[in-house]
Amino acid sequence: MVRLVGVDLPRNKRVAYALTYIHGIGLTSAKKIVEMADIDPETRSDNLTTEETVALRQTLENIDLKLEGDLRRFNGLNIKRLNEINCHRGKRHRNSLPVRGQRTRTNARSRRGAKKTVTGKKK
The missing domain is CATH 4.10.910.10 (Ribosomal protein S13/S18, C-terminal domain)
Structure with missing residues (x-):
């Protein structure tokens, strides 16, 4: 299970849809975040590697959004x-x-x- 910004992402969902469980991220910004983190959009949240998780964390820290x-x-x-x-x-x-x-x-x-x-x- 992946934990980002204090939220557990749901299992077995595409990464973009799983990111929408974070308060402040909608589908459009989630797709942009996945693209910026250079992750395959078809990847499921429970299949993320540690490198991809780290890339997502860094992207969320650098992005100009208020979250959670x-x-x-x-x-x-x-x-x-x-x-x-x-x-x-x-x-x-x-x-x-x-x-x-x-x-x-x-x-x-x-x-x-x-x-x-x-x-x-x-x-």
Whole structure:
């Protein structure tokens, strides 16, 4: 099992797809990283040699991306700043509502969580 940037890469997946398990790396940047590290794109993550693993590590260190903990911290601090300045987006984050203008009368279930039934008022 290969461990990069504090993440265990899944076994028996192509290297580019395995790299997407690292927070901050999508498929496009993963393919670029594999190309920069000079690794065959068909190689599976459990078949990587030690030289290829070292090349991947060096490429990830030299690339200009925030990954894993740094990226999570950066995003968390941005959300915290929005909350502190009490702007509209900060209020939406605080109340667990959609931030980017989506409707909430219907949908938005993934952001708002499971339904909470409110009992009807008797007349």
